[in-house]
Amino acid sequence: MLRSLFIAAAGSSRLERLVESAPVSKGIARRFVAGSSADEALRVSRGLADDGLAVTLDHLVEDTRTIEQAVTVRDEYVSLLGRLKHSGLTPAAEVSLKLSALGQRIDEKLAREHAHAICAAAAEAGTSVTLDAEDHTTTDATLETLLELRGEFPNTGAVLQAHLRRTEGDCRELSTAGSRVRLCKGAYSEPESVAFQSALDVDKSFVRCLNILMSGEGYPMVATHDPRLIAIGEDRARWFDRSTGEYEFQLLYGVRPDEQARLAAGGHTVRVYLPYGQQWYGYLMRRIAERPAGMGLVAKVVTSRK
Numbered sequence: 001m002l003r004s005l006f007i008a009a010a011g012s013s014r015l016e017r018l019v020e021s022a023p024v025s026k027g028i029a030r031r032f033v034a035g036s037s038a039d040e041a042l043r044v045s046r047g048l049a050d051d052g053l054a055v056t057l058d059h060l061v062e063d064t065r066t067i068e069q070a071v072t073v074r075d076e077y078v079s080l081l082g083r084l085k086h087s088g089l090t091p092a093a094e095v096s097l098k099l100s101a102l103g104q105r106i107d108e109k110l111a112r113e114h115a116h117a118i119c120a121a122a123a124e125a126g127t128s129v130t131l132d133a134e135d136h137t138t139t140d141a142t143l144e145t146l147l148e149l150r151g152e153f154p155n156t157g158a159v160l161q162a163h164l165r166r167t168e169g170d171c172r173e174l175s176t177a178g179s180r181v182r183l184c185k186g187a188y189s190e191p192e193s194v195a196f197q198s199a200l201d202v203d204k205s206f207v208r209c210l211n212i213l214m215s216g217e218g219y220p221m222v223a224t225h226d227p228r229l230i231a232i233g234e235d236r237a238r239w240f241d242r243s244t245g246e247y248e249f250q251l252l253y254g255v256r257p258d259e260q261a262r263l264a265a266g267g268h269t270v271r272v273y274l275p276y277g278q279q280w281y282g283y284l285m286r287r288i289a290e291r292p293a294g295m296g297l298v299a300k301v302v303t304s305r306k
């Protein structure tokens with residue numbers, strides 16, 4: 001119930017204006033977002049790298065409706081990759097991108113061309129790109145784009161969502177040598193026809209998918225904050241004899257930073273998903289939705305208004 005409230009709040013432009021202009025908002029957003037500019041993203045990436053953490057940077061874009069917006073997003077990524085290289089942050093820093101931000105809903109072919117340009121910039125910078133997973137109506141198109149990009153850029157990462165019923169099959173298909181696959185629970189609200197609805201069923205699917213990826217030939221990227229699933233991830237890495245560099249854990253910036261440090265200290269590769277950009281409001285609401293205790297944060301924002 002609270003989760004749906006915050007997911008609805010993520011789409012409310014009135015609440016967006018209220019939260020964005022409230023004095024305490026920036027401080028709260030800073031917990032989950034590097035900042036609004038690439039400069040800030042580079043600064044935070046440097047700090048994480050100094051703590052022994054790898055990074056995947058996400059330029060926050062809520063809704064790309066025009067070709068001009070899509071071109072701006074492409075250019076931002078290309079420029080960011082150049083700056084990561086010149087700052088010596090690659091290969092530990094890579095980028096994550098959403099095909100919708102590159103115009104997938106307006107012109108699929110154009111979005112692929114943009115993704116290709118970003119992969120080429122990543123290759124030039126000595127790093128990689130991971131294609132974020134979005135709602136289930138885009139899964140086939142995103143996986144097709146992935147396979148096309150991998151023809152030229154084999155290190156392009158895929159994301160599979162354990163809550164989708166199809167995902168075990170996708171894990172099998174993508175468990176090939178060198179295939180980088182991020183496994184997460186799935187952030188989108190999906191119908192029962194395509195997705196498991198109970199938390200228990202999603203967790204069970206996550207473990208089945210994890211077993212396929214860890215026993216396969218690819219490079220699993222275990223993206224969760226769930227203590228039980230992280231423990232199972234650690235166990236499977238041992239069981240399938242994977243050494244450091246043959247899998248990684250991924251967590252969101254600002255979420256369970258102590259766990260990020262613990263995993264890194266234990267010798268695991270840990271990558272932090274680091275969002276930045278001016279359109280941080282929707283992302284912040286979705287993070288708070290995952291943690292109902294976040295209700296207090298929004299109350300603080302609203303009562304801080306003069």
Ligand SMILES: Cc1cc2nc3c(=O)[nH]c(=O)nc-3n(C[C@H](O)[C@H](O)[C@H](O)COP(=O)(O)OP(=O)(O)OC[C@H]3O[C@@H](n4cnc5c(N)ncnc54)[C@H](O)[C@@H]3O)c2cc1C
Pocket residue numbers: 131132133134159161184185186187188223224225226227250251252255256272273287288290291
């Ligand atoms: C690196 C990364 C990349 C992702 N990429 C995608 C993607 O491309 N597509 C997609 O659909 N989804 C993506 N997700 C989101 C994912 O699908 C889940 O919605 C999200 O991670 C919450 O699920 P969870 O596995 O952490 O488990 P949950 O069941 O949500 O949380 C388990 C436990 O983690 C802790 N926790 C969770 N959230 C918070 C928080 N905000 N603050 C403090 N503690 C918290 C709590 O202890 C909680 O009980 C990504 C997640 C990560 C970590």
